[in-house]
Amino acid sequence: MDLRVQPQNYFVDEGLKNELQKQGVFTTTLEGIYNWGRQNSIWPLQFGLACCAIEMIATTMARYDLARFGAEVFRPSPRQADLMIVAGTVTKKMAPQVVRLYNQMAEPKYVIAMGACAISGGPFKQGYNVLKGIDRYIPVDVHIPGCPPRPEALIHAFMTLQQKISAQELTGVNRPRHLNAEAPSEFVVPKFGEHDLEPPSNPSVWKPAALTRA
Amino acid sequence: MPTPTAEPSYLTIIVLMAAAALFALTPLALARLWAMFYSPRKPGPDKNATYECGLESKGDAWIQFKSEYYLYAIIFLIFDVETIFLLPFAVAFAGLGAGAFISLMIFLFLLVSGLVWAWKKGVLTWR
Numbered sequence: 509m510d511l512r513v514q515p516q517n518y519f520v521d522e523g524l525k526n527e528l529q530k531q532g533v534f535t536t537t538l539e540g541i542y543n544w545g546r547q548n549s550i551w552p553l554q555f556g557l558a559c560c561a562i563e564m565i566a567t568t569m570a571r572y573d574l575a576r577f578g579a580e581v582f583r584p585s586p587r588q589a590d591l592m593i594v595a596g597t598v599t600k601k602m603a604p605q606v607v608r609l610y611n612q613m614a615e616p617k618y619v620i621a622m623g624a625c626a627i628s629g630g631p632f633k634q635g636y637n638v639l640k641g642i643d644r645y646i647p648v649d650v651h652i653p654g655c656p657p658r659p660e661a662l663i664h665a666f667m668t669l670q671q672k673i674s675a676q677e678l679t680g681v682n683r684p685r686h687l688n689a690e691a692p693s694e695f696v697v698p699k700f701g702e703h704d705l706e707p708p709s710n711p712s713v714w715k716p717a718a719l720t721r722a
Numbered sequence: 723m724p725t726p727t728a729e730p731s732y733l734t735i736i737v738l739m740a741a742a743a744l745f746a747l748t749p750l751a752l753a754r755l756w757a758m759f760y761s762p763r764k765p766g767p768d769k770n771a772t773y774e775c776g777l778e779s780k781g782d783a784w785i786q787f788k789s790e791y792y793l794y795a796i797i798f799l800i801f802d803v804e805t806i807f808l809l810p811f812a813v814a815f816a817g818l819g820a821g822a823f824i825s826l827m828i829f830l831f832l833l834v835s836g837l838v839w840a841w842k843k844g845v846l847t848w849r
Contacts, residue, residue: 614769615764687762
């Protein structure tokens with residue numbers, strides 16, 4: 509996959525734009541500059557759930573240097589964070605807290621599900637106390653497989669998210685959730701029930717493909 | 723004839739204050755405008771709740787608890803200060819004059835009277 513940020517479909521004619529750039533005149537759109545600003549200042553929420561968090565920490569350190577993407581400022585409060593990296597196994601005991609933290613984040617907010625556990629339950633999928641993927645409760649933007657994923661994989665996820673943000677429209681029917689007054693900002697927080705979390709999943713978020721057997 | 727000093731003008735300060743206020747208020751106003759046109763506000767019960775590391779906050783923050791700790795703090799201070807001054811006092815004891823000796827004794831008396839007060843109050847009895 510070509511990971512360079514693709515040029516946007518700006519309203520200015522591409523040829524004219526290039527011609528103007530040669531003369532030192534830069535043109536852009538409100539949408540372009542808005543997305544450009546957001547995609548280069550993604551502040552993650554500072555929390556880790558399991559061993560994936562160690563790889564996440566390594567990503568922020570000097571060797572992998574997440575600061576190159578403007579995303580090194582891990583915030584200790586959800587009020588200041590843009591991105592939730594679900595790094596590790598989500599136990600059923602922890603799931604309500606994770607969803608509540610997501611609800612407490614200010615829009616626009618994004619989620620990276622990091623590692624096999626966060627996307628599916630991973631090696632603990634058969635466990636009675638492990639959530640089979642955080643995407644049952646909150647909308648996940650980027651899934652990273654791996655156990656744990658290497659820092660390069662997390663950086664790849666960041667770049668994928670940046671691409672996703674740069675393609676978001678400011679107006680129109682395809683505009684993202686945070687620009688749509690009707691779309692919800694909070695999602696149902698599961699309760700720790702007698703046998704399982706209640707509800708076991710949020711059907712407005714989790715739409716698994718129907719399994720077809722031959 | 724000496725030139726009269728110029729009347730102090732506050733105009734510069736007023737201009738600076740206005741610039742500072744604008745510097746702070748313009749981004750806020752722009753953010754509000756942006757929210758009006760594009761990004762709608764979405765408050766909710768969870769988002770407006772008190773942040774407590776993802777847990778639901780229970781009860782009131784204005785709870786009262788018994789503060790007996792101040793007594794331990796005071797007694798610690800007595801012994802702490804006493805030790806700091808007693809060590810050099812003991813080292814230099816033989817060469818001290820009468821004035822230094824009396825003033826240190828007064829100092830010790832003040833500290834020991836504090837200890838006596840605490841003892842009489844029953845602080846030293848562990849409950």
